Amino acid sequence: WKWPKRGLIGLCTLAIVSTGMRYHSTYIRNLANYVYYGASSEQLFLTADYMYIIPAYRLTVYVMGIILGYLLREHKDIRLKQIYIHIGNVIALLSFIGAFLAPSFMGSYDYEYDPVEAAWYAAYAPILWCLCFAWIIYITHIGHKGYMAPILRNPIPKMWSKISYTVYLTQFPVYFYNVGTTKHSDEFDVIRKHLNFLELFWIIACSVLLTLLIELPSQNIRDWIFKKPKPPHNQIQKEK
Structure with a gap:
């Protein structure tokens, strides 16, 4: 807070x-941040080792969080003019589309892995994703009413914001445990696989315990x- 200009330059340098x-790293190691048909388990584990475990690769989003906290x-x-609100909303929407929908072609059954496309996705997706939600948080915080304000004030998002970091820490051990203990082939079902309530229960339970006992x-x-x-107290009285 004491040196905003120098701090901003330093943080932006670290983010770059x-x-x-x-x-x-994604290009030379053929990492797969977007899971495509044919991705090997070795490739996915290597991606987790570099993109999720090593903090230096996640530093960009941390820097964006620090800058948002400063703002x-x-x-x-x-107080922003309405035109600036509209421009920011458009940029946030385009950022969301770019991070969430733009790489959807990688999910095609006929897609062949391209390290350049994977590297670009690894580089820009976290930035666009955080930019979208940072804008929503900022305009809500400074008092601009919108569709997201009631949602962010709801107790569930507030609770989620308190356990989000521990969810990040616990989800992969739970996922890897389930993968390692599965010894049989199974029929793929989108709803049943993506809404594994037992898995979600253990992730949330472990996250709450870590938050209460450690964080x-x-x-x-x-x-x-x-x-x-x-x-x-005497000094306060004298100043008054």
Whole structure:
């Protein structure tokens, strides 16, 4: 917060480096961030090792979160003109389409893996995805009413925001455990495979436990260590 210009330059530099690392690593290692027909388990595990486990490859979205936090703190009283709201909404919608729908051709049954296409997807998809939701969060925070405001104020999204990081940490161990313990062939069903309620239950349960037992206590310890000492009561009276 003390050096916004230098901090912004440094953060953007880190984000650019991280984006380049994702592109380069995906290209030379034939990683598959988008699961296509014919992707091998070795390719998917290697993708998880690099794209999800190593923090440097995820640094871009962390930087975007820090910048959003700065805007929410330092520019929360700004009022945007309606034309700027419309422009931002269009950009956010295009970002969502670019991240979610643009790579859908990779899901075709006849698709053949192309490392260049996979590398571009690994590089730009996290940026567009975060840009879309960062805009929604920002305009809601500064008071612009819209369709998303009631949804974001709902208790369920609020709870999800508290356990989202632990969900990120627990989902892969649960997925990999289920994959490793499956010893038989099965008929593929979209609804049954994507809505595995037992799997979802364990992910959410483990995430809640991690949040309550580790993350929140750790945050309290951090706040206690780094909190600013309050001035003495006598000093406050003198200043008044």
